[in-house]
Amino acid sequence: MTWFAAKEHCEGIGEKLVEIDSEEENTALVDEINRRGYKEKKMHFWIGLTDLESEGDWRLASNGLKPSYLNWGLNQPNNKGGNENCARIKILSLPVFDWVDTWSDIDCNSTKGYHSCCLLYTSDAADEGLGVDLGGR
Secondary structure, three states: OOHHHHHHHHHHOOOEEOOOOOHHHHHHHHHHHHHOOOOOOOOEEEEEEEOOOOOOOOEEOOOOOOOOOOOEOOOOOOOHHHOEEEEEEEOOOOOOOOOOOEEEEEEOOOOOOEEOOEEEOOOOHHHOOOEEEOOOO
16 A cells, blocks of 8 residues: 555544654554564554655644654665655564664555554543554555
C-alpha cells in the first residue's frame, strides 16, 4: 500500500496516519508492532509525516505543522533518488544500518510490505490517540 493509500485508508475509517509525538509514543508503537508479530512478517508502517510540499521541510500530514518530535535513523532523511518524501517507521534491523525502531524517508509510492498505521481516537479526551490500527493493507 502506498503512503497515499494508507492515508486514505485511515481517513476512510475516521482516523489519521499515526503522528508520533515523543520517544515514549515511538516505543509504545514499536512494542505493539512487535507484540503482534509484524516484525517477523517483515511489515513496514507508514507514519503521518511528509515533505511533499517542500523538500526537507517535514510536516505532519494531518495539519501541516512541524512535528514536535523526530526519530530519524542514521543518515536519514536522505531523499535517495530525489523522490523520498514520506516517512515510515523502521522496525527491522538491517545488517548494514543502525535503524532499529527509527524512521526513514522513502518514496511515497512504495508498496512492498507497507501498511497503514492509523491513530485511533476514543470518546475520552484524556485517552485520545492511545490506540493504533495496524491492519490496513
